Amino acid sequence: xxxxxxxxxxxxxxxxxxxxxIDRPERRxxxxxxxxxxxxxxxxxxxxxxxxxxxxxxxxGDRAFCAGADLGGIADASASEAHDARGLLPxxxxxxxxxxxxxxxRVRGYALAGGFGLALACDLVVASDDAVFGTPEIDVxxxxxxxxxxxxxxxxxxxxxxxxxxxxxxxxxxxxxxxFVNRVVPVDxxxxxxxxxxxxxxxxxxxxxxxxxxSFYRVLDMSxxxxxxxxxxxxxxxxxxxxxAEGVAAFAEKRAPKWTGx
Numbered sequence: 681x682x683x684x685x686x687x688x689x690x691x692x693x694x695x696x697x698x699x700x701x702i703d704r705p706e707r708r709x710x711x712x713x714x715x716x717x718x719x720x721x722x723x724x725x726x727x728x729x730x731x732x733x734x735x736x737x738x739x740x741g742d743r744a745f746c747a748g749a750d751l752g753g754i755a756d757a758s759a760s761e762a763h764d765a766r767g768l769l770p771x772x773x774x775x776x777x778x779x780x781x782x783x784x785x786r787v788r789g790y791a792l793a794g795g796f797g798l799a800l801a802c803d804l805v806v807a808s809d810d811a812v813f814g815t816p817e818i819d820v821x822x823x824x825x826x827x828x829x830x831x832x833x834x835x836x837x838x839x840x841x842x843x844x845x846x847x848x849x850x851x852x853x854x855x856x857x858x859x860f861v862n863r864v865v866p867v868d869x870x871x872x873x874x875x876x877x878x879x880x881x882x883x884x885x886x887x888x889x890x891x892x893x894x895s896f897y898r899v900l901d902m903s904x905x906x907x908x909x910x911x912x913x914x915x916x917x918x919x920x921x922x923x924x925a926e927g928v929a930a931f932a933e934k935r936a937p938k939w940t941g942x
Contacts, residue, residue: 684725689718690740691725696733696882697875698726705741710750711794716768723775733882733889735779736874737802738786739795742867745787745811746795769794769826773801777897780890782881786874787811787852788867797827800834800860803893806874807852808867813860814849833900834860885923885939892918 683691690701700722702709711719726732739745749769776783785791785802791813799805799813815824815831824831824844831840839858843850855861865873881889895914899907918924922942930937 684718684721686718686722687714688712689715689722691722693729693732696731697736697878698722698729698732698734699736699738700726701738701740702746703740705739705743707750708744708747708790709739709741709795710747711769711798712750713765713768715750716765716772719772720768720775723772723779726781727775727779733781733886734878735781735783736786736878737783737798739788742788744790744792744795745785746792746798747790748793748795748816766826769797770829772798773830776801778894780894781886782878782889782893784874784878784881786870787813787861788870792849793817793824794827797824797830800827800830804862804877805855805860806863806865806870806877807855807861808870809852809864810867811852811855811861811864812849813852813855814847815844816847816849818845818847885927885937886941887921887923887939888918888927 688702688704690699690703692699692701700719702711702715702719704710704712704715723735726735782804783802785799785805787799787805787807788811789808791799791811793815796813796815815827817824828840828844831844834840835843835858850858852861852864856864863873863877891914895911899910902910923937923939926939927937
């Protein structure tokens with residue numbers, strides 16, 4: 681498939697892993713409207729490419745994953761344009777959750793405001809030990825409205841509210857203790873750790889990964905009763921797939937499974 685035409689975002693595929701990089705290191709990878717549109721295009725491309733099984737999201741350089749929205753760019757827009765464009769960030773969150781393929785946030789340096797939300801909208805967060813997370817909006821007379829949902833999906837309500845009310849910054853180790861960082865590694869081990877995790881995920885059945893991942897996000901918004909009924913149906917559907925039969929056979933025969941995605 682031809683690579684998407686993007687602005688300030690790089691898209692690269694290595695085997696079954698696509699890497700999406702916000703490429704504005706001079707602005708600490710802050711998200712302009714163009715960047716958010718390009719990220720949407722990049723995720724859509726990864727979703728439609730059958731050869732992509734995992735998506736890694738990161739920022740260029742060593743200073744920031746993403747420092748949030750480009751406030752200068754927003755200030756230059758009209759009120760109506762800015763209101764409409766602010767809808768791009770929640771669309772990014774939805775598209776990450778609905779991608780159908782595992783996503784990994786590779787975080788080095790700052791992940792602040794919308795950048796914090798973008799990292800938490802990924803399935804897994806791998807951070808270097810110099811990573812810094814936070815919601816500084818309150819300090820400039822704003823509130824982190826748009827990232828409230830990914831924060832509440834990754835932290836307890838009181839932990840999320842404390843960060844939003846104080847604006848304090850959190851290091852990677854504390855992020856792991858709070859539960860929103862999956863792995864903390866030294867800077868020189870960041871890429872190898874992300875690559876190993878991506879390879880592990882890419883080796884799973886793409887069908888079962890998609891169904892299971894979709895189910896995980898779907899039940900977050902359901903009542904317990906509705907969720908259990910839905911999951912029971914999904915278990916029945918999954919058990920009749922070719923990949924489930926192959927997985928059971930491979931286990932019994934003590935060999936690696938050969939997934940067909942059916």
